[in-house]
Amino acid sequence: xxxxxxxxxxxxxxxxxxxxxxxxxxxxxxxxxxxxxxxxxxxxxxxxxxxxxxxxxxxxxxxxxxxxxxxxxxxxxxxxxxxxxxxxxxxxxxxxxxxxxxxxxxxxxxxxxxxxxxxx
Numbered sequence: 746x747x748x749x750x751x752x753x754x755x756x757x758x759x760x761x762x763x764x765x766x767x768x769x770x771x772x773x774x775x776x777x778x779x780x781x782x783x784x785x786x787x788x789x790x791x792x793x794x795x796x797x798x799x800x801x802x803x804x805x806x807x808x809x810x811x812x813x814x815x816x817x818x819x820x821x822x823x824x825x826x827x828x829x830x831x832x833x834x835x836x837x838x839x840x841x842x843x844x845x846x847x848x849x850x851x852x853x854x855x856x857x858x859x860x861x862x863x864x865x
Contacts, residue, residue: 764801765853766790773854774798776820776863785812785825788859803856804864815864839865 771790779787785804791797804825805813816836818826843865846857 765849765855766799766801768852768854770794771799771854776822778822778824779804782806782810783808785864786820786822786859788854790854801854801856801859803859815860818864820863836865 771792774789774791777787777789779785779802781802783806784802785806786802788801788803790799790801792799804815807813812825812828814828814830815825816833816839817829817831818824840861843857843861846855847861849855850858850861
């Protein structure tokens with residue numbers, strides 16, 4: 746019981762606090778298929794000084810297991826390419842909705858950064 750409450754609390758904190766890693770401290774290594782059932786991919790970053798790897802989960806999957814569509818999957822893995830809709834109007838609407846997050850893209854790696862550039 747206590748463990749499930751703690752798990753929910755950590756999930757809530759993860760949603761509220763945006764995960765972001767400085768581009769000065771980390772470099773992108775590779776993409777992998779996510780090990781979380783509600784995310785499509787993981788971006789693996791490596792700390793430039795320590796060599797420690799961190800994971801950024803991005804790309805949504807519905808609770809019923811069906812992934813959300815994206816404009817185009819350009820991760821190089823292509824695991825969800827069949828969910829590409831290639832609809833430029835939907836892409837424009839997505840990018841308008843998420844345009845406030847764009848200001849962090851210059852300095853930080855975030856889930857939004859990877860969704861924006863590799864799925865939308």
